[in-house]
Amino acid sequence: MERIYSEVAEQLLLIEAEMRRLDLWAAQPPSAEALASTEPFCVDTLTLPQWLQFIFLPRMRQLIERELPLPRQCGIAPMAEEYFRGDAGGKLVERLAELDGRLQRG
Structure with a gap:
């Protein structure tokens, strides 16, 4: 796997961890x-x-898994x-900014 995929995957895990820490991680998905x-x-x-939990993170993980x-x-x-x-979302915003920057650098 290319380096960018592993770096982005790590960022996604950090974003998820911060969302859980902030108690923003939902147990149930929204309606279809x-x-x-x-x-x-x-x-x-x-x-x-x-949106982050149920749309963005899963789509990004799919791209990484398929190396798209x-x-x-x-x-x-x-x-x-x-x-x-x-x-209280300061650290989450930081994590998202780091991801934005990493994706821009390619």
């Missing part, structure tokens, strides 16, 4: 209808943590900054 939203980031049906091209632009950290606005 909520997951089927066509809006960017499912803003009309999911919270940012739900990873996105070069994610821009999730600014979304997270807005979502948390000074709340």
Whole structure:
């Protein structure tokens, strides 16, 4: 596996761990209808943590497992900054910014 895949996989684990630490990790998935939203980031049906857990992280893991091209632009950290606005999500925002940066470097 290329180095980028292992580095991104590690970042995904760190993001999951931080979400769990912040008690943002849901035990039950949202409804199928909520997951089927066509809006960017499912803003009309999911919270940012739900989108990360049930859409983004699984899709990124699939790309890594299949060694498919990873996105070069994610821009999730600014979304997270807005979502948390000074709340306790600082470390999670940091982790997402690190992932954004790693993907940009390719």
